[in-house]
Amino acid sequence: MPSVLYVEDTETMQNMYGFALKREGFDVTITGTAGEALARIDEHQYDIILLDMMLSGMSGMDFLQAANLRAKSPGTKIVVLSNVDNPNIVDKVRAFGVSAYLIKADYEPQTLVVYLKNLLKPTPEAK
Amino acid sequence: MRLPAKLILIICGMGLITTIVAPIVVYVAVSGTLKSTISANQQATASTTLGKIDRFISERMDELGNVGRAQQFTALLASPDGTNPQLVETDLHSVAQLAQDWNNLTLLDLHGKAVAVTTESDRNKTLATLESSFAGLYNRALTGQTVYSDVLRSNEDGPTLAIMTPITDRTGQPVGVLVGEINWSAVLSILHEQGNATTLLLNHSGLEIGSNQADTQNRILTADRHASPIFQQASHGGTGTIEAANPDNPEVATLASYTSEIGSRSYKGNGWHLLLLQPTSIAFAPAKNLALALLAGLLVASLVVCLIMFWVAHRLITLPIRRLSTAIQNISLGNLAERLEVTSHDELGQLATTFNTVTTQLAATTVNLQQEKSRLESSINSLPLGFMLTDAAGDIITLNPIMNTLLNLKNKPPKFTKGKHQTANIAFLQQLLDHCQTTLAKRQAFHIPEQSYDNRIFRLFFSPVIQNDTAIGVAVLVEDITEAKLLDRSKDEFFSIASHELRTPLTAIRGNTSMIQQYYGEKLKDQDLKELVGDIHESSLRLITIVNDFLDASRLEQGKMKLTLEQFDLKPVIESVIYELGALSHEKKIYIRTDNTLGTLPLVYADKNRVKQIIYNLTGNAMRFTEKGGITIKPEVQGDQLKVYVTDTGDGMSPENQQLLFHKFQQASDNILTRDTTRGTGLGLYICRLLLDNMNGKIKLESSEVGKGTTFSFTLPLNPPKSIKAPQAPKS
Numbered sequence: 029m030p031s032v033l034y035v036e037d038t039e040t041m042q043n044m045y046g047f048a049l050k051r052e053g054f055d056v057t058i059t060g061t062a063g064e065a066l067a068r069i070d071e072h073q074y075d076i077i078l079l080d081m082m083l084s085g086m087s088g089m090d091f092l093q094a095a096n097l098r099a100k101s102p103g104t105k106i107v108v109l110s111n112v113d114n115p116n117i118v119d120k121v122r123a124f125g126v127s128a129y130l131i132k133a134d135y136e137p138q139t140l141v142v143y144l145k146n147l148l149k150p151t152p153e154a155k
Numbered sequence: 156m157r158l159p160a161k162l163i164l165i166i167c168g169m170g171l172i173t174t175i176v177a178p179i180v181v182y183v184a185v186s187g188t189l190k191s192t193i194s195a196n197q198q199a200t201a202s203t204t205l206g207k208i209d210r211f212i213s214e215r216m217d218e219l220g221n222v223g224r225a226q227q228f229t230a231l232l233a234s235p236d237g238t239n240p241q242l243v244e245t246d247l248h249s250v251a252q253l254a255q256d257w258n259n260l261t262l263l264d265l266h267g268k269a270v271a272v273t274t275e276s277d278r279n280k281t282l283a284t285l286e287s288s289f290a291g292l293y294n295r296a297l298t299g300q301t302v303y304s305d306v307l308r309s310n311e312d313g314p315t316l317a318i319m320t321p322i323t324d325r326t327g328q329p330v331g332v333l334v335g336e337i338n339w340s341a342v343l344s345i346l347h348e349q350g351n352a353t354t355l356l357l358n359h360s361g362l363e364i365g366s367n368q369a370d371t372q373n374r375i376l377t378a379d380r381h382a383s384p385i386f387q388q389a390s391h392g393g394t395g396t397i398e399a400a401n402p403d404n405p406e407v408a409t410l411a412s413y414t415s416e417i418g419s420r421s422y423k424g425n426g427w428h429l430l431l432l433q434p435t436s437i438a439f440a441p442a443k444n445l446a447l448a449l450l451a452g453l454l455v456a457s458l459v460v461c462l463i464m465f466w467v468a469h470r471l472i473t474l475p476i477r478r479l480s481t482a483i484q485n486i487s488l489g490n491l492a493e494r495l496e497v498t499s500h501d502e503l504g505q506l507a508t509t510f511n512t513v514t515t516q517l518a519a520t521t522v523n524l525q526q527e528k529s530r531l532e533s534s535i536n537s538l539p540l541g542f543m544l545t546d547a548a549g550d551i552i553t554l555n556p557i558m559n560t561l562l563n564l565k566n567k568p569p570k571f572t573k574g575k576h577q578t579a580n581i582a583f584l585q586q587l588l589d590h591c592q593t594t595l596a597k598r599q600a601f602h603i604p605e606q607s608y609d610n611r612i613f614r615l616f617f618s619p620v621i622q623n624d625t626a627i628g629v630a631v632l633v634e635d636i637t638e639a640k641l642l643d644r645s646k647d648e649f650f651s652i653a654s655h656e657l658r659t660p661l662t663a664i665r666g667n668t669s670m671i672q673q674y675y676g677e678k679l680k681d682q683d684l685k686e687l688v689g690d691i692h693e694s695s696l697r698l699i700t701i702v703n704d705f706l707d708a709s710r711l712e713q714g715k716m717k718l719t720l721e722q723f724d725l726k727p728v729i730e731s732v733i734y735e736l737g738a739l740s741h742e743k744k745i746y747i748r749t750d751n752t753l754g755t756l757p758l759v760y761a762d763k764n765r766v767k768q769i770i771y772n773l774t775g776n777a778m779r780f781t782e783k784g785g786i787t788i789k790p791e792v793q794g795d796q797l798k799v800y801v802t803d804t805g806d807g808m809s810p811e812n813q814q815l816l817f818h819k820f821q822q823a824s825d826n827i828l829t830r831d832t833t834r835g836t837g838l839g840l841y842i843c844r845l846l847l848d849n850m851n852g853k854i855k856l857e858s859s860e861v862g863k864g865t866t867f868s869f870t871l872p873l874n875p876p877k878s879i880k881a882p883q884a885p886k887s
Contacts, residue, residue: 111658115717
């Protein structure tokens with residue numbers, strides 16, 4: 029069962045994407061803050077970290093900076109899922125080696141699930 | 156060299172030639188003429204003088220002949236004892252003393268015995284004792300003629316010339332001879348009548364027989380001049396004048412006239428010659444003096460003429476030219492009111508007239524130019540932009556006040572040179588000047604939409620100033636767009652935040668309705684409920700599209716859109732669009748198809764997702780307006796571009812509506828209130844145009860006819876551009 033750490037502070041989003049992921053068979057851990065997420069990745073290696081950008085307190089970008097995931101758990105794929113599409117931010121985030129930067133408005137929960145499943149296939153079809 | 160100086164030089168040159176040559180010619184001519192006149196005069200004097208001597212002797216012969224015809228002489232000789240000789244001698248004395256022409260008169264009888272004398276010492280002398288050379292003369296006289304001798308040196312009275320005339324009786328038989336010895340002093344006095352010239356009387360053999368010199372008595376018949384060249388000349392007879400050495404003093408050049416005796420009446424001459432000798436220095440002195448006086452006079456006259464000529468030339472030529480020159484200088488100093496007084500109708504007068512006309516025109520033109528310049532300057536100064544003008548070397552000529560403020564220039568020297576400006580923004584100025592150099596080199600205008608400097612953002616325009624195909628400078632416009640940019644930025648930030656805040660609930664609505672539809676389909680058996688949920692889902696989709704369109708347009712306008720340009724195959728892009736719109740087309744019962752040559756297309760160079768967005772947009776639009784038939788997507792290679800046609804069989808557009816295409820918020824519908832029927836934001840084609848502008852492509856309405864359908868096309872480059880172009884300014 030693929031494990032997903034979903035970092036999201038908006039409850040409606042937590043519920044919606046969390047529901048779909050759980051329903052489609054993902055082991056989903058949801059955290060509301062980046063700080064909590066940092067604590068989780070020290071305990072567990074996730075297959076996927078689903079990361080929102082706009083978070084209260086520490087932002088998604090701050091998390092990427094602090095996590096240093098490439099060294100810590102190279103197997104973990106990071107997928108940013110945010111409604112922020114400012115090109116500057118997108119560029120900066122891509123520099124951290126994330127697998128994808130997805131706009132929530134463009135991804136219905138089912139589509140996201142399909143996307144993530146594809147991502148985890150042995151020959152991933154990276155977007 | 157100034158013009159008057161040149162004129163003086165020319166006139167003086169001419170004057171000098173006239174002044175020197177003319178008098179010399181005159182001098183030579185005059186002195187030559189005068190010399191020949193002097194020579195002729197001297198020669199005439201010589202002839203006259205000798206002629207006088209000849210006449211004197213001839214007169215003496217006549218006088219003696221007349222005296223000898225007196226009756227008392229015959230009587231005395233016929234009867235010497237009966238007549239008192241005393242009376243005869245008294246008569247002879249009176250003749251001899253009458254003019255002091257005679258030394259003595261002696262009456263000889265047929266025996267040669269003196270019967271009456273005027274000199275007591277001669278009394279009782281005979282022909283033989285009287286003078287040895289008399290005998291021959293006496294005999295010739297007895298033949299009945301009055302005869303004369305050559306010069307004789309008599310013992311007591313010095314040189315003399317004897318004349319003898321026969322005394323005859325009634326029958327004509329000679330009875331005696333009257334002998335007269337001429338007083339030689341009378342002859343010498345004739346020679347003395349000559350002025351300064353040395354006068355020499357020579358006999359036929361060259362012995363001196365008289366002169367006007369003081370010691371002449373001592374030299375008579377002793378001083379021999381036959382060897383002198385003058386005598387040699389004279390001995391050939393005739394008269395003449397030569398220049399030769401003085402016979403007495405060979406170092407003195409002498410003008411010598413000679414003449415030979417020609418006699419007078421009964422006196423046939425003795426072959427004498429008269430010489431007139433004068434040193435040439437004295438003889439020709441008057442000629443020389445006269446010629447010199449003439450020379451001096453001519454020199455003075457020429458000089459005066461020269462001065463007058465110069466003065467006239469100065470008045471007529473140099474003065475007007477100098478006035479013209481001064482006037483032109485004044486004009487060059489900016490005094491355009493300068494006019495010349497026209498004083499003549501010659502070329503200079505015409506020149507002055509023309510000059511005045513030209514000056515008037517120049518003044519008018521200058522006023523116009525100044526007005527033009529003032530207008531231009533105030534326009535430039537009142538520009539809300541910084542303006543700078545450089546010359547062909549790239550140095551600054553003009554700055555307007557705003558530019559000065561922008562550059563924060565502390566001083567404003569008349570001409571700016573690179574690297575010499577006191578400015579806080581030297582680096583910025585240097586950048587501007589570097590761009591000017593580029594503009595000059597390329598001779599092409601260009602603009603930099605955005606350049607940050609020192610917390611300010613500027614928009615820069617560079618345009619070469621071209622004159623006669625040569626770049627003579629660069630005009631630079633600097634617009635401070637900091638405020639506008641800040642506004643844009645805050646607008647962008649606002650959009651970002653707003654869109655984020657809008658999208659989040661929309662995402663929730665979309666996602667949740669979508670999951671209801673998919674996961675709880677069996678619970679939506681109520682058709683009305685299913686439709687309600689479907690409408691919510693569809694509305695959320697539309698709202699998301701609208702938000703996305705607004706964000707795209709805003710970012711494209713600000714040049715914030717980040718494009719990932721790469722080479723890719725268009726085939727899967729077109730196919731995915733057809734796939735995604737498949738459901739809708741199926742629902743509307745229209746077709747979407749493409750060319751079957753898709754597999755052979757070359758790669759294009761563009762942003763894959765944005766190209767998909769464009770095709771999606773065009774196809775989606777077409778679908779909205781098409782109720783029958785369908786849509787065809789047809790790519791085609793054209794040169795180094797790929798052209799994609801999207802053709803529908805829909806409503807088509809009226810020509811008025813066609814003009815509004817590709818503009819912001821313009822949709823091809825007549826009324827804003829009818830917009831909803833098309834279900835778009837009106838930003839779609841506008842965004843397509845902006846996207847293609849940024850990918851070196853072009854969108855075009857190929858054709859559209861109401862009721863028949865519409866064809867749009869767009870192009871994409873096949874290869875990356877050769878040089879990276881500065882991004883285009885957004886057009887709004």
